[in-house]
Amino acid sequence: MNPRRRRGIRGNTSIVESVRLTKIYGSGDISTVALNDVSFEIQRGEFVLIVGQSGSGKSTLLHMIGLLDKPTGGRILIDGIDATFLSDSDRSEVRRHKIGFIFQAFNLLADLTVVENVMLPMMMIGNGASSAMRGEAELVLGKVGLAKQVEKQANQLSGGQMQRVAVARALVNRPALVLGDEPTGNLDSKSSQDVINLMKELNRELKQTFVIVTHAREAFGNVDRTIVLKDGKIESIE
């Protein structure tokens, strides 16, 4: 992994730095400009929302921040590491170590137990004994209120519980950044509020940085910053 890190004016390293980011899907007549000259920074410990109408570029932006897809133009830095010119394997390495993901559809492995699901990101990094990984996974599951469910099979949980497992799985490698694309989109309003409260609590308690795409801005209450996208551009940062 390229260890060069860029420091900001105050000597701090932004967790995310997006510099004139552009993403164009397709080419010629059928091309879509999904992101157009998007620049912002996110600092350690911030809780940030990305909002905007359907098609405004929210998921595209999250994919860029998550190093799941490459921009057409501009640059993206994660925890000071410029991912723009990294090889695919180095990008994956940065992603595995620095970023946790929470998906709308939970994306748990149904045949595995709760604790096994949470151990997966640790196994991908592959350091430490399996008993130590299990202990760490159980600790994080305790934090999300699922201490009693660790040995259950993932497909035996409620939607709200599944998403709390997904939150635990996103946190277990202690990433610099947790990303969520509509993490409450498949939940009823009570479970949705529980998952939001959990993420905000983890943000306060662990200083965990969160960047969440949502259609339900109001349910999050006060957050550090809200990036409003419109037609692939930043309309405002509030």
Ligand SMILES: Nc1ncnc2c1ncn2[C@@H]1O[C@H](COP(=O)(O)OP(=O)(O)OP(=O)(O)O)[C@@H](O)[C@H]1O
């Ligand atoms: N893989 C793709 N190929 C071509 N065009 C795409 C692709 N993904 C997204 N787009 C287009 O890019 C634009 C932004 O899409 P994006 O998925 O980022 O929007 P969004 O804000 O997440 O919308 P939603 O709220 O509906 O999830 C849209 O016009 C969309 O049609």
Ligand SMILES: [Mg+2]
């Ligand atoms: Mg989307």
